Amino acid sequence: MQGRKIEEVVLIGAGNMASHLGLALVGQGIKVVEVYNRTPGTGKNLADRLDARFIADINAITRTADLYVLAVADSAITTLIGSLRLKDKLVVHTSGAVEMEILSQVSENIGVFYPLQTFAACRETGFRGIPVCLEANTEQGKQQLEDLAKKLTDIVHFVDSGNRKLLHLAAVFAANFTNFMVTVAEDLCLAQGIPFELLKPLIRQTAENISHGNVFQHQTGPAYRGDHDVLANHRALLANHPDYLEIYNLISSNIIKYKTVHGKL
Ligand SMILES: NC(=O)c1ccc[n+]([C@@H]2O[C@H](COP(=O)([O-])OP(=O)(O)OC[C@H]3O[C@@H](n4cnc5c(N)ncnc54)[C@H](OP(=O)(O)O)[C@@H]3O)[C@@H](O)[C@H]2O)c1
Known part of the structure; x- marks a missing residue:
């Protein structure tokens, strides 16, 4: 089944990964509609740069985006998923070290979007030439993530949680x-x-x-x-x-x- 194209994204987190990914998405014409972050200052700052809304309450998250990206510290994924219920929305995390299935309590449609690169606050790092390792639990999610990743880079691989x-x-x-x-x-x-x-x-x-x-x-x-x-x-x-x-x-x-x-x- 052909999934809807990813046009609107919510970023959960405002650190190095969220910033680099957010800028790369916006650069390709993908709308970041909302940014959530625990620390409001950093979150608002990123939201402004991406022309997105900032939310300080995770329960107030919009339900209408096409993709939800958890780009937070690995240890925070468990904390945040306790408050996130997004039914069948496509939800991914960006970690190399956390299994995809951790997201199964959040949505029926889950995946991983793991760019194999080091992103630091002080360096602008584009996505071109960076391998992106994907995983998804549905064919539709796989297709949607692959289409999105290919807008950012030519090197896109499906890698399961063990190999990731x-x-x-x-x-x-x-x-x-x-x-x-x-x-x-x-x-x-x-x-x-x-x-x-x-x-x-x-x-x-x-x-x-x-x-x-x-x-x-x-x-x-x-x-x-x-x-x-x-x-x-x-x-x-x-x-x-x-x-x-x-x-x-x-x-x-x-x-x-x-x-x-x-x-x-
Ligand atoms: N940076 C890289 O090179 C890189 C590469 C590939 C994958 N990744 C993955 O991307 C993810 C994010 O990494 P990052 O480099 O962006 O980290 P980071 O720059 O340190 O940012 C961490 C983010 O997590 C949030 N956070 C931390 N603890 C939290 C908690 N207990 N509750 C709620 N939010 C919390 C932080 O919010 P505050 O602003 O409130 O602290 C911040 O938004 C990780 O899974 C990492 O493995 C990173």
């Missing part, structure tokens, strides 16, 4: 942990007054290498080479940073183990 959770875990390693590793590098440089800028071409090249072939084939460094003198020197330099030393040892020993098991690629 695994993708999310992989994304934590690939993006969140990488960002923290670079934070450590920045901290070590700044503590000695060394310009962090010096490391940026290396960081860019590392990200570039990952696009080509098997990732581990680009691995370099003292652990990979088995250079124990350099490893010992680095450990000594980290004597005043016990937390960083723990990370250094753990990752170095994993590189050595990975190379032993998989060989030099």
